[in-house]
Amino acid sequence: MCLVFVCDQDERVTGRYAAPGACPYCGGAVQVVDVESQWRFCFVPLYNKSKRRHLCSTCGKRLIVQG
Template sequence: MCLMFVCDEDERVLGRQLAPGACPYCGGMVQAIDVETQWRFCFLPFCFKTKRRYYCTICTRRLEVV
């Protein structure tokens, strides 16, 4: 007998906009990206989360707000 769980994560970009400030690594402009994450279990969606992520437009590093 084989038991298999199927979990999947799907991310979708909702919007992009410029954020105030500069990248501490290269001095480039910072971009705020709104991302919706959808978790699925056996192809049934059970969790939706919307997060805002910050990225540098020049060095493409993900930045964290402290």
């Protein structure tokens, strides 16, 4: 028996911007990264979503913004 996964998720970075503030872990600069993700089933796109993530440029930690 052979299982073939026909679902796929593709993430692509569409932009990077500097954000005000500093990382609470290491004190590095914070970046805002716009990410576009797409779910596909048998090469047919099913779902598109854009996300905005905040990352530290020094340690690479993903930061959670309260507010």
